[in-house]
Amino acid sequence: MERERVEHIESSDLVSRAKAGDRVAFGELVAIHQHEVYTLAVRLVRDRDLAKDVSQDAFVRAWRAMPKFREEAKFSTWMHRITVNTAWTHRAKQRRVRLDSIESMVSEPVSSTLDPVRAGEAASASPQIEAALMQLTESIRAVVVLKDVYGWSHSEIAEHLDVSVTAAKVRLHRGRKELRHLLEGYQDGAT
Numbered sequence: 001m002e003r004e005r006v007e008h009i010e011s012s013d014l015v016s017r018a019k020a021g022d023r024v025a026f027g028e029l030v031a032i033h034q035h036e037v038y039t040l041a042v043r044l045v046r047d048r049d050l051a052k053d054v055s056q057d058a059f060v061r062a063w064r065a066m067p068k069f070r071e072e073a074k075f076s077t078w079m080h081r082i083t084v085n086t087a088w089t090h091r092a093k094q095r096r097v098r099l100d101s102i103e104s105m106v107s108e109p110v111s112s113t114l115d116p117v118r119a120g121e122a123a124s125a126s127p128q129i130e131a132a133l134m135q136l137t138e139s140i141r142a143v144v145v146l147k148d149v150y151g152w153s154h155s156e157i158a159e160h161l162d163v164s165v166t167a168a169k170v171r172l173h174r175g176r177k178e179l180r181h182l183l184e185g186y187q188d189g190a191t
Contacts, residue, residue, distance in 0.1 A: 132182035142174040
């Protein structure tokens with residue numbers, strides 16, 4: 001707990017310096033959060049190359065918006081929102097759909113900020129779960145990923161996706177129900 005407090009103080013210092021225009025401080029924030037941002041982008045857009053573009057664009061947008069960052073939320077949470085919005089923008093622009101192999105999605109590194117149990121579960125996700133997840137609509141998949149992979153609360157999801165808490169809960173319920181249905185198909189096919 002003490003280490004987390006020290007990291008928060010150091011991060012707060014970096015944020016304050018970045019808000020004042022310190023590019024080196026912002027570079028350190030990028031280094032700290034780039035893996036997390038990229039992992040979220042991959043999960044949202046299902047394309048590693050596009051995820052790199054989304055990540056880069058998200059940090060450019062963050063740099064431009066730094067003076068407006070109110071620090072009401074953690075920097076990482078703010079970056080998640082920017083990444084989600086950037087991913088939707090990129091997906092809307094991209095007309096062609098390229099599907100990555102399920103193996104590349106499963107081998108995607110899991111964020112070290114997750115608790116060990118959740119990180120282990122996410123790292124060992126089966127190809128069937130990943131395939132089923134990719135069949136969900138983007139808006140439902142985003143809620144499922146943010147809740148079940150990143151552990152966000154319903155209110156955090158609602159705030160960052162600009163929907164009501166009820167809408168976030170409904171999307172999560174629909175997503176989980178659809179995943180169960182899709183996974184039953186895999187189990188029936190495996191037996």
